[in-house]
Amino acid sequence: MEPIVVLENVSVNYNSPEMETKALENISFSVEEGEFVSVVGPSGCGKSTLLSVISGLLKPSSGTVKINSNNILGYMLQKDYLFEWRTIENNIYLGLEIQNKLTKENKEYANLLLEKYGLIDFKNKYPSELSGGMRQRAALIRTLATKPEVLLLDEAFSALDYQTRLYISNEIKNIIKKEKKTAILVTHDISEAVSISDRVIVLSKRPAKVKSIHVIDLETNGETATDARQSPKFKDYFNEIWKELDIHV
Numbered sequence: 001m002e003p004i005v006v007l008e009n010v011s012v013n014y015n016s017p018e019m020e021t022k023a024l025e026n027i028s029f030s031v032e033e034g035e036f037v038s039v040v041g042p043s044g045c046g047k048s049t050l051l052s053v054i055s056g057l058l059k060p061s062s063g064t065v066k067i068n069s070n071n072i073l074g075y076m077l078q079k080d081y082l083f084e085w086r087t088i089e090n091n092i093y094l095g096l097e098i099q100n101k102l103t104k105e106n107k108e109y110a111n112l113l114l115e116k117y118g119l120i121d122f123k124n125k126y127p128s129e130l131s132g133g134m135r136q137r138a139a140l141i142r143t144l145a146t147k148p149e150v151l152l153l154d155e156a157f158s159a160l161d162y163q164t165r166l167y168i169s170n171e172i173k174n175i176i177k178k179e180k181k182t183a184i185l186v187t188h189d190i191s192e193a194v195s196i197s198d199r200v201i202v203l204s205k206r207p208a209k210v211k212s213i214h215v216i217d218l219e220t221n222g223e224t225a226t227d228a229r230q231s232p233k234f235k236d237y238f239n240e241i242w243k244e245l246d247i248h249v
């Protein structure tokens, strides 16, 4: 089977009258259906730019992005962008409304996800009544409601406190696996990437190039947030990737 996402020699330059910024240089990789791939790289290296070209919102300056699916776009960001004046129910319909797909069937599916992932009792509450982790879960359900095949997550857990982040990142990985989606997460957090991914792609500092690709096999089932981190292989992956990241402070 063909990979669901294929990037070949993708470069992106941002041009303004004052200057040219090279953000991505010759990026090539592919992602298989059902895979959870993380992309790590130093801050400012071009990670968000990479997701923008995969989503089709930004055209590469050269190279090609091929998506073998007709409903790719499911974006999750650092901020959950839930609307405070709408109930959780009306928030999770938002993506459907925007895409003009607010049918009875799709609403039922959105409610099924609320039920399945423990938010049904919060359906009529407002976002301010939910914890940070629950809000992020609601944001994921809003994204899943539109049935995207590929989810793009941009530092989706970075705004949460440490404990919540451990718990939610793992939970969201489990939901994405259960729903059989493909996910591409960009993050600057090596531990997060190693603990929830099938593969980790390491980018260089700007302009981002692919430095290495690691297949992660922690030999645990990864059901709980601490499983992965307790694997003896966890620190080996962490140290290897840490050495490759150009972090200068």
Ligand code: ADP
Residues within 6 Å of the ligand: 014, 015, 021, 022, 023, 041, 042, 043, 044, 045, 046, 047, 048, 049, 050, 206
């Ligand atoms: P990251 O997500 O890894 O922090 P970004 O992809 O946001 O990095 O940015 C990579 C580089 O491209 C940065 O130097 C940033 O300032 C620049 N950049 C990002 N977006 C734009 C834009 N719309 N116009 C010009 N430069 C941009």
Ligand code: MG
Residues within 6 Å of the ligand: 047, 048, 049, 154, 155
């Ligand atoms: Mg970014």
